[in-house]
Amino acid sequence: MTTRVLVTGAGGPAGVAVIRSLLKRSDLTVFAADMDGWASGLYLVPAEQRRLVPPGRDDDFVPALSRLVAEDQLDLVISTVDVELLAVVDRRDELAPAILAAPSAETLQVSLDKLALAERCAATGRAPRTVLAGPDALAVDWEFPAFAKPRQGAGSRGIRMVQDRAALEALPLDEGLIVQDLLPGEEYSVDVIADASGSVVAAVPRTRARVDSGVAIAGRTLHDPELQETAAAVAEAIGLVGVANVQLRRDRAGRPMLLEVNPRFPGALPLTIAAGVDIPSLVVDLFLGKAIPANVPFAEIATVRFLEDVIIEVDEVLESAHAGHQDEL
Numbered sequence: 309m310t311t312r313v314l315v316t317g318a319g320g321p322a323g324v325a326v327i328r329s330l331l332k333r334s335d336l337t338v339f340a341a342d343m344d345g346w347a348s349g350l351y352l353v354p355a356e357q358r359r360l361v362p363p364g365r366d367d368d369f370v371p372a373l374s375r376l377v378a379e380d381q382l383d384l385v386i387s388t389v390d391v392e393l394l395a396v397v398d399r400r401d402e403l404a405p406a407i408l409a410a411p412s413a414e415t416l417q418v419s420l421d422k423l424a425l426a427e428r429c430a431a432t433g434r435a436p437r438t439v440l441a442g443p444d445a446l447a448v449d450w451e452f453p454a455f456a457k458p459r460q461g462a463g464s465r466g467i468r469m470v471q472d473r474a475a476l477e478a479l480p481l482d483e484g485l486i487v488q489d490l491l492p493g494e495e496y497s498v499d500v501i502a503d504a505s506g507s508v509v510a511a512v513p514r515t516r517a518r519v520d521s522g523v524a525i526a527g528r529t530l531h532d533p534e535l536q537e538t539a540a541a542v543a544e545a546i547g548l549v550g551v552a553n554v555q556l557r558r559d560r561a562g563r564p565m566l567l568e569v570n571p572r573f574p575g576a577l578p579l580t581i582a583a584g585v586d587i588p589s590l591v592v593d594l595f596l597g598k599a600i601p602a603n604v605p606f607a608e609i610a611t612v613r614f615l616e617d618v619i620i621e622v623d624e625v626l627e628s629a630h631a632g633h634q635d636e637l
């Protein structure tokens with residue numbers, strides 16, 4: 309008997325990478341799902357294991373997942389999409405007997421609120437000063453330029469430099485903006501996996517040499533204890549169990565500081581897997597209650613990415629009511 313795993317978000321780079329990783333294991337049967345019948349990752353698995361789901365924002369999303377759990381006798385559900393995670397994380401009981409391989413609702417909520425995140429991580433000494441735009445921001449003695457961005461943003465939407473006091477006073481107050489110290493240095497992404505007790509198993513820093521639609525498509529991993537320890541401290545502060553992507557940027561003094569946490573599989577996962585940390589496979593074992601190593605080492609290695617056309621029969625294409633990608637950034 310194999311373990312039956314459903315991976316959603318099959319149209320995104322993270323979904324594709326998770327599916328590819330899990331297909332290498334002979335002890336798993338991998339089902340792929342997306343809201344869009346044109347999602348490429350659907351066609352990586354055998355035809356009888358392809359599924360359509362409603363959009364994560366749809367009221368029927370969680371009930372539809374739970375129907376799949378029953379019909380396909382699923383043991384594990386992995387979602388690679390933020391909006392889906394938000395919808396399901398408080399309702400994981402409804403997926404029983406399948407297990408949802410995702411961090412706790414609390415970890416997810418603190419990660420998706422950049423103000424709460426900075427406050428939670430203040431004790432690590434690696435969070436920039438962060439306050440709401442308005443009176444709180446006017447009370448801080450900033451070194452200008454400072455930086456402003458939406459408290460709950462994604463995909464770099466709504467980010468801006470705050471050049472001086474006048475610009476600070478002019479910030480709109482109806483966009484949920486936060487103001488923080490400018491981090492003018494190099495930016496890194498660190499893929500982190502923590503075990504069931506919250507202990508960090510691997511933290512793999514990588515550069516984002518080229519970025520397309522918010523996803524790093526070229527870059528390299530690097531051994532840097534300070535980056536690894538900073539990301540691990542953040543993961544521990546938010547009580548991470550499972551996978552997250554911790555983004556760091558150097559401050560004026562060159563110290564790596566916290567930008568944000570994306571509490572899900574990153575689109576650049578193939579690099580981290582090639583470096584020796586097969587996060588999807590570890591996540592499966594972790595949420596199935598199997599032992600995983602206390603520490604997994606990684607190598608320094610680089611990646612570039614190209615597109616590949618997958619040719620399928622016309623009648624293979626699943627017909628979905630919904631098209632296009634959900635917000636995967």
Ligand SMILES: Nc1ncnc2c1ncn2[C@@H]1O[C@H](COP(=O)(O)OP(=O)(O)O)[C@@H](O)[C@H]1O
Nearest residue numbers: 455461462463464465467488489490491567568
């Ligand atoms: N404090 C900051 N100083 C300088 N640049 C920043 C700062 N915060 C964010 N940025 C820039 O804005 C981008 C998006 O911010 P981030 O916090 O990652 O939010 P998201 O990716 O969810 O939009 C970052 O990749 C970085 O380039």
Ligand SMILES: [Mg+2]
Nearest residue numbers: 463464555568
């Ligand atoms: Mg970001």
